[in-house]
Amino acid sequence: MRLSEQQFNEMMKNGNCRILEDSGDRTSVPAANSKPAVCNELAKKNEVPTFDAQVSIHLCSRRHAITDWDDLCPKYVIDGLRYCRVLRNDSPREIPKPPDHEQVKIKKKEQETTIITINLI
Numbered sequence: 001m002r003l004s005e006q007q008f009n010e011m012m013k014n015g016n017c018r019i020l021e022d023s024g025d026r027t028s029v030p031a032a033n034s035k036p037a038v039c040n041e042l043a044k045k046n047e048v049p050t051f052d053a054q055v056s057i058h059l060c061s062r063r064h065a066i067t068d069w070d071d072l073c074p075k076y077v078i079d080g081l082r083y084c085r086v087l088r089n090d091s092p093r094e095i096p097k098p099p100d101h102e103q104v105k106i107k108k109k110e111q112e113t114t115i116i117t118i119n120l121i
Contacts, residue, residue, distance in 0.1 A: 050085050054121040057081075057099040064109040074099040077116060086118070096121065 059074055061067070078099065081087045088094060106112065 050088050051094075051118060051120070052088055054094060054096055055087070056097065056119045056121055057095060058117040058119075059099055059101040060104060060115040060117070061101065062104045062106050062111070062113045062115065064106055064112055066103050066105055072101050072103065074101055077114070081116070081118075 057074070057078065059072070059077055061072055078087065078090050078095070082090045
């Protein structure tokens, strides 16, 4: 729910809302950014080679600003690999253990990348 400034001020006045700490700086608050769906349909068969055995997956997120661990959700990567048919399936039978992931701090934002390593087990 988004409040107008008038609604917020009214809630503050009524005591329904309070600010624990306020720096007064409103320019540093980033815009909300929801994660979009990876895609709507699977890639065409035989477009890319598919792993047809058990695999382990390692994700290396190279970022200028280190992010919270819960932002490194591998679900979107695994779903993307499945949609483009690199992985046949994302079940525990195909991927028996959760993906490993790490973050590496880099100097320039322009060099940000995510490295996906898939190994046969």
